Amino acid sequence: MKLIESSDANDNSALSEAVAGGAEETIKFLLEKGADPNSIGHFGRTPLYRAVFAGHTDVISILLQGYLSQIQYLVVMVII
Numbered sequence: 500m501k502l503i504e505s506s507d508a509n510d511n512s513a514l515s516e517a518v519a520g521g522a523e524e525t526i527k528f529l530l531e532k533g534a535d536p537n538s539i540g541h542f543g544r545t546p547l548y549r550a551v552f553a554g555h556t557d558v559i560s561i562l563l564q565g566y567l568s569q570i571q572y573l574v575v576m577v578i579i
Contacts, residue, residue, distance in 0.1 A: 511540035518546040521555040
């Protein structure tokens with residue numbers, strides 16, 4: 500998990516960098532391995548912000564699906 504959540508010199512996570520580059524398969528891999536889609540990097544930017552800024556609509560969709568999965572998991576945990 501430590502490698503998945505590593506960051507570069509600008510404090511951007513691997514997920515954030517993959518998002519900025521539009522690397523869809525890498526993004527899916529990182530999310531499946533537990534990368535935090537809410538990480539905050541350089542200038543306070545999240546991966547979702549970077550996807551929107553770069554116009555990567557398919558990446559935006561992948562990230563939003565990841566957020567929904569997290570919310571569904573939390574709801575189930577609260578119910579149980």
